[in-house]
Amino acid sequence: MSSQDEQFPAAAPDPTPPSADDGMTWWYRWLCRIAGVIGGMSCAFAGLWNCVTINPLNIAAGVWMMLNAFVLFLCEAPFCCQFIEFANAVSARADRLRSWQKAAFYCGMAVFPVVLSLTLTTLFGNAIAFATGVLYGLSALGKKGDAISYARIHQQQKQMDEEKLTGSLEGQA
Numbered sequence: 001m002s003s004q005d006e007q008f009p010a011a012a013p014d015p016t017p018p019s020a021d022d023g024m025t026w027w028y029r030w031l032c033r034i035a036g037v038i039g040g041m042s043c044a045f046a047g048l049w050n051c052v053t054i055n056p057l058n059i060a061a062g063v064w065m066m067l068n069a070f071v072l073f074l075c076e077a078p079f080c081c082q083f084i085e086f087a088n089a090v091s092a093r094a095d096r097l098r099s100w101q102k103a104a105f106y107c108g109m110a111v112f113p114v115v116l117s118l119t120l121t122t123l124f125g126n127a128i129a130f131a132t133g134v135l136y137g138l139s140a141l142g143k144k145g146d147a148i149s150y151a152r153i154h155q156q157q158k159q160m161d162e163e164k165l166t167g168s169l170e171g172q173a
Contacts, residue, residue, distance in 0.1 A: 024139050032135045036076030039129035044069035046125020061117035068109050099140035106133030
């Protein structure tokens with residue numbers, strides 16, 4: 001071992017595993033990422049358009065929308081922000097978040113400019129960013145069960161109900 005290896009030991013593995021096993025298929029994960037990038041572009045263009053006015057609330061909503069676009073690009077497509085040193089660290093941290101946390105964050109981020117200034121530009125500009133949050137929220141619900149397992153559970157519940165009913169009738173006699 002060199003003196004440099006002794007000076008800087010290997011970093012311990014991260015105790016929180018990445019969200020690779022969160023139940024999302026590869027195509028759904030890509031769908032969410034693509035929706036995030038398109039939502040970021042939508043927020044950026046609509047935010048810039050919203051800033052071309054004299055109404056201060058529209059300007060504030062436009063600036064917030066451009067901030068939303070930056071956050072979406074930073075979390076979903078860090079390769080778009082190569083000039084920022086911490087982009088990969090932020091993206092890695094965002095990947096470790098659970099789907100419902102991303103859903104709440106993206107939806108909340110998209111609702112704020114609409115509440116600030118309710119115009120068609122803010123509605124349409126934040127619609128895809130909100131849809132990205134909805135996609136992540138749907139993935140947090142999990143996969144739909146198959147009919148066989150539901151039928152088996154229903155049969156077991158029906159059988160237990162019959163046993164309870166016959167047990168209570170025998171107790172009365």
